[in-house]
Amino acid sequence: MTKYDSSKYEKPSVTVDLVIFTIQERDLKVLLIRRGIPPFQGKWALPGGFVGIKEPLEAAALRELEEETGVGDVYLEQLYTFGEPKRDPRMRVITVAYYALLPWSEVVGGTDAREARWFSVYDHPKLAFDHDKIVDYALERMRNKIMYVPIAFQLLPEKFTLTELQQVYEVILNSTLDKRNFRKKILASGLLKGTRQTRLEGRHRPAALYTFVPQDLGA
Amino acid sequence: MTKYDSSKYEKPSVTVDLVIFTIQERDLKVLLIRRGIPPFQGKWALPGGFVGIKEPLEAAALRELEEETGVGDVYLEQLYTFGEPKRDPRMRVITVAYYALLPWSEVVGGTDAREARWFSVYDHPKLAFDHDKIVDYALERMRNKIMYVPIAFQLLPEKFTLTELQQVYEVILNSTLDKRNFRKKILASGLLKGTRQTRLEGRHRPAALYTFVPQDLGA
């Protein structure tokens, strides 16, 4: 790094791409955009865009997120940087991928004119570029993370039932969990505070509503 | 991403930076380079350099690694991408950080002319740029990873004693471990195969030598 003059070298383009997750209808959804221009015209792809020359990476990711979803204050985490020389056939593009978790209750339309749709993570069309790989990577990261860090709450509204919370885990892990063990563990964790409210939904016993209690960031 | 023409935009420079770890004298060491030119002239910094326009990111990291250490076939993992606009005072530089684990037995000199030295991770000078943050991040990542994934072997020669292995864990975690529990767990894991050899070192009972048995990458 010391002996190079960067101006002598051709520079790659740098973009951010976003894997935006939400949960709807007991399914894990990812937001995709239909490409209007080549390459991969007509194909679905992750939302993303170029990083401004004075723009922090995370700011670029947040900007794209807000353009596509209209939502600002959500969980956002850098995932991985993909830089294969041929991943974009036109030119060298290095992309810093992020993933975001969005409560279904906050999903509104984006302001952007591009065609956007939510697809099941488990059933979506083949994507442009290496975006299938990026989605797989995001899913794997999220599955690991949810075992240790309480990120599931980022996909729920402020108040939720234990069954809803369990469904978040089940949909992400793509497996079923034991109801009694799940409730025992989650209640023992101290992450939840019971509101004194219930929610009545259908002709059966109403469910108790809980909220997430923010952690001391034991630093 | 669809409606921009990248050529209209100024592009950032992209570099890779490496946190190269090894273990010597029961201490965790990191390789640093003394900067010969501004900015931060005379300061110590992580080895790194620009990514070639047609060069994969990992290839750039491996190239730097080999230039500095003369070693090729080691553990290398992408860490995080740092892109604060002002992290390099001269211009916009986005750096993709990697970390590498190097067996102390393979440490030779680099071919590069720059002044390089191994420093204790727990006692090193303040570094140039945001490199202190990168080292901290690498250490944190490695500490998490070693709990789940057998990366400790990447810091040892092919044959090693259980005490040496335990010292690797202790130096990385910066804590002491119980000898009996450590041996019980590591032997039960099936990661080790006993060679039938021992090593005699000092006036005490010789230690049994083990090798790492490569895992099925359960894909």
Add this chain to the structure above:
DNA sequence: ACAAAAGTGTTGGTGTTACACCCATGT
């Protein structure tokens, strides 16, 4: 009364921690 989802405990097994002494060698 019945259909539907909410809610609730116990048991066996597995893994983790804490802890102290004998062994093989060189001098």
Add this chain to the structure above:
DNA sequence: ACATGGGTGTAACACCAACACTTTTGT
């Protein structure tokens, strides 16, 4: 004989997995 690090087992506890019935509501 002693100094040095190598090597070994057990008991208490915490955590995890398996498993079935009762409760509350709307119709």
